[in-house]
Amino acid sequence: MNNEKNTLDASFARNTLDQIPTPASDAKRITGLVKSGGKVTGYQLSDNSILSKEDCIDLAKRGGVMGVGISHRGNTEYLKSIPDGSENNNLSSLPSIH
DSSP: OHHHHHHHHHHHHHHHOSBOOOOOTTOBOEEEEEEETTEEEEEEETTSOEEEHHHHHHHHHTTOBSSEEEEEETTEEEEEEOOOSOSTTSGGGSOBOO
């Protein structure tokens, strides 16, 4: 059953994400959200660096961020957690740092 669920999660991720980059061995995790007016404008990474939304998307595309894929709404790209069956590590569950 667990393999079946993982296969379904992976299939769902491919259908909702434009790109799922392969993380590099030194890839960082997103640990916090930088928000302005309720919208995500940047991200805090596991090394405590803070990147703008656009810079973090670029880093993720190069394999520098683990656990996320790239999606889009209209002409705007954004990061989205790769579904893994756990709500605890979704980007929306992370604390706001600003």
